[in-house]
Amino acid sequence: MQTTLSHTALDNTWGAGLAFKPFDLLGDGQLSVDFSVHALTKYPSGGGDVLMGSVMTRDDTLGLKMKLTHMRLGLCVGANDIETILRSLPTIALRYEIQDKTARALAHWWQAQSVCVQVLHPAISGSLGHDHWRALCAPKGGWGHAAGLFSVMLDPRLTSNQVDAFCDQLEIFRIGYSWGGPISLVVPYNVESARSAWPTGLQKGHLVRFSTGFEAVHDLIADLSHSLHHCLNFEGC
């Protein structure tokens, strides 16, 4: 008879090892994962200039298996890239915190804009997944931790061209998919083409994703505000 072992892996890129403990998710040893996987490309690099990943486990047997597999597959990364990551790691907590603060400030600003029908940021109360975030990332209450990544759903009455023009018109935010780097990024998302079904609880509209860099909050808000008024010819904005 063949036995099947199942293991659980978590993509912990968003939490960056700071927002919660992947090997002890609820703090009581009840819920945990076997592997924690990170795109080092994001926060551990912090510069938006390295592509690298990591897989971690606390289990020695699994760790040995992983090392052997790694060796047999012949995977390796460049020494200069490793140096870049190692140099950035000591500042990861500081960078995570400042980008978190900026993202939450922008998410709150968006909540007050009539063109925005929904803010998607797990640390903002009323957002999808907020209770889950609170249980994992702020179990004792308080500010907790979150990545500098959030989305807004813009009014479905806008056209895609208006939304694209809004993104193009931004001067501080660059257009880009990655995150965790020094420059704030924006990207419009087409939910229909990315998902087979419309996600539960998500309002209809145009999704725009932001990731925050190290720019000043007031400059970022001025940029958003300026582009909103110029590109989204929308009553009340």
Ligand SMILES: *Cc1c(COP(=O)(O)O)cnc(C)c1O
């Ligand atoms: C970016 C990202 C990845 C992939 O990382 P790359 O280094 O860009 O290939 C995986 N998971 C999450 C959650 C990411 O954000």
